[in-house]
Amino acid sequence: MNGKSAIKIQEGKVGMIGYGMLSSLESLEEILGRKYKDPIYWIHLRGMQRAWNFVAPNNDPNFPAEYIKYESFCLKNNSTTPYEKSIFLNIIENNDIRLNCILYFVTHEELALFDQFELGYTRIDVTDRVEEYYFESGKVYAYKALPAYEYDAINDKDKSIIEKGYLDLVLASYGNMGKEHKLEFEQSTLPHDPNLVAPVVHIKVRD
Structure with a gap:
């Protein structure tokens, strides 16, 4: 098929794309609760790019209770400011x-874990968008923001931040892959607003 190599996805498993935090193997393994032992492929998805446009309220009622036991503050101009x-x-x-x-x-069971973790995103089939391979069996999925969670510059800008720890994790992940991957990350990502980046502090408010 157009010079592509074939991948036969093992029975009982599915492909899953990491393009942000999940580009970090350590982050993937933390969610899995185990060491990842399957193959890893560096690939490209046709007709897609990254954007800093997923936004979620810190007290979103859809989040698990342990996620919303905290008040969140960002550190800007030597002061601590709450953000929403x-x-x-x-x-x-x-x-x-x-x-x-x-x-x-x-596995399908592990994919269900990521469905829960990726709240505010929907899982989409990107099997046919993979440039380098075709798949003899099985599907490949990626997570895309639900419309209700897409950033609105008018309503969200003054209430939102990009957590510096998250940005640093993603940049380090692609940086560790080498200069070519880092450059491709920059070319396939809409630039973020540096004014929105800030370190954060989470303070527990209830048990």
């Missing part, structure tokens, strides 16, 4: 871009 929403990476359509990302393989 956090901005994370998302993927959007762009026919002129090829998104560099990572392909993992997990």
Whole structure:
């Protein structure tokens, strides 16, 4: 198929794309609760790019209780300020871009764990967007923001931040892959607003 190599996804498993926090193997393993032992592929998705346009309220009632036991503050101009929403990476359509990302393989049960973790995102089938491979069996999925969680510059800008720890984790992950991957990350990601980046402090308010 157009010079692509074939991958046969093992029975009982599915492909899953990491393009933000999940580009970090350590983050993936933390959610899995185990060491990851399956193959890892560096791939491209046709017609997609990263954007800093997923935003979620810190007290979102859809989040598990342990997520909303804290008040969140950001550190700006030597002062501590409460903020209401956090901005994370998302993927959007762009026919002129090829998104560099990572392909993992997990079980259906583990995929359900990521469905729970990726609150505010919906899982989409990107099997046919993978440039380098075709798949003899099984599907490949990625997580894309639900419309209700897409950033609105008018309503969200003064209430939202990009957590510096999250940004640093993603940049370090692609930086550790080498200069080429880091450059491709920059080319396939809409720039973030540096004024929105801040360190954060979470203070527990109830048990």
